[in-house]
Amino acid sequence: MRLFKTVLEMSAFSKKARLNGKSIGLVPTMGYLHEGHLSLVKASIDSSDLTVVSIFVNPVQFGKNEDLAKYPRNMKRDLALLKKAGVDVVFAPEVSEMYPNGYITYVSPQGGLEGLLEGEIRPGHFRGVMTVVAKLLNITEPDKAFFGQKDAQQCLIIKKLVRDLNFKAEILILPTVREADGLAKSSRNSYLDAKERVTAPAIYKALQIAQQMINLGERNPAVVIAGMRRLIGCEKNIKIEYAVITDPETLQPVSSIDGRVLALVAARVGKTRLIDNILIDRKVGSHHRRKNAKTHV
Ligand code: AMP
Numbered sequence: 001m002r003l004f005k006t007v008l009e010m011s012a013f014s015k016k017a018r019l020n021g022k023s024i025g026l027v028p029t030m031g032y033l034h035e036g037h038l039s040l041v042k043a044s045i046d047s048s049d050l051t052v053v054s055i056f057v058n059p060v061q062f063g064k065n066e067d068l069a070k071y072p073r074n075m076k077r078d079l080a081l082l083k084k085a086g087v088d089v090v091f092a093p094e095v096s097e098m099y100p101n102g103y104i105t106y107v108s109p110q111g112g113l114e115g116l117l118e119g120e121i122r123p124g125h126f127r128g129v130m131t132v133v134a135k136l137l138n139i140t141e142p143d144k145a146f147f148g149q150k151d152a153q154q155c156l157i158i159k160k161l162v163r164d165l166n167f168k169a170e171i172l173i174l175p176t177v178r179e180a181d182g183l184a185k186s187s188r189n190s191y192l193d194a195k196e197r198v199t200a201p202a203i204y205k206a207l208q209i210a211q212q213m214i215n216l217g218e219r220n221p222a223v224v225i226a227g228m229r230r231l232i233g234c235e236k237n238i239k240i241e242y243a244v245i246t247d248p249e250t251l252q253p254v255s256s257i258d259g260r261v262l263a264l265v266a267a268r269v270g271k272t273r274l275i276d277n278i279l280i281d282r283k284v285g286s287h288h289r290r291k292n293a294k295t296h297v
Pocket of ligand 1: 028029030031035036037039040146147149151176177178185186187
């Protein structure tokens with residue numbers, strides 16, 4: 001496994017690989033790797049000749065009062081995990097390499113998605129994400145880039161970035177990897193103390209309640225959201241930032257649950273901010289079948 005710290009080395013490697021007809025898969029991360037990251041790595045290795053994993057805690061996507069300084073880091077452990085997984089290249093630049101003196105160019109989403117949910121609570125976050133992803137795509141020139149559904153809004157925004165700025169990479173979104181009790185794996189889970197770790201799965205349980213209510217025929221999003229809030233409300237150390245039922249593409253709240261919807265939750269467990277979501281496909285057929293079955297009896 002090669003470790004590159006400069007843009008020059010990384011670009012030269014990708015250029016040569018492409019000249020040799022090799023396909024490249026990119027997995028962008030901020031490090032402190034867990035099985036969620038490793039599922040993306042595996043998908044890349046399975047479908048690309050060469051896999052590049054970037055490890056870069058991107059300061060531009062953190063707000064002033066956010067956790068940039070204390071964001072967990074363990075490069076040694078990350079490198080060991082990636083080597084074991086069979087990764088070809090790790091790209092781990094310093095901040096000054098990505099944003100050298102005199103840096104002035106940023107990519108910002110305009111119109112819609114960025115003002116909602118994460119974008120509303122974390123102003124400038126998606127500008128930071130888009131900028132770094134655009135840079136990583138240019139530097140590594142991947143055929144495919146892999147992202148996790150856990151960051152649903154980020155996935156939608158990156159798909160737009162690639163489409164709008166004509167990047168060549170195909171964007172692949174992989175399912176959320178969870179702990180045995182349902183808590184979505186996250187580098188930030190390491191902030192949770194023992195008590196918080198016990199209550200944190202309420203976020204996923206709330207999403208499951210939403211799914212159950214919808215599967216049982218509930219079509220009013222307000223009723224489903226109230227169910228989600230009730231469940232999380234039982235936990236004293238969790239404060240909801242948002243719990244919503246939205247259109248999966250626009251992230252706008254739906255007025256009635258008629259097809260596929262995305263349920264999203266952001267909450268603070270103690271001081272730790274966690275997000276999670278699930279895509280819910282209303283089982284129109286099964287509900288109607290049950291109704292029809294009753295009529296026939
Ligand atoms: P991060 O290091 O948190 O920036 O995440 C890097 C990539 O891993 C992003 O595409 C995330 O969406 C993805 N990711 C983070 N957590 C998970 C998870 N639990 N399951 C699947 N993908 C994840």
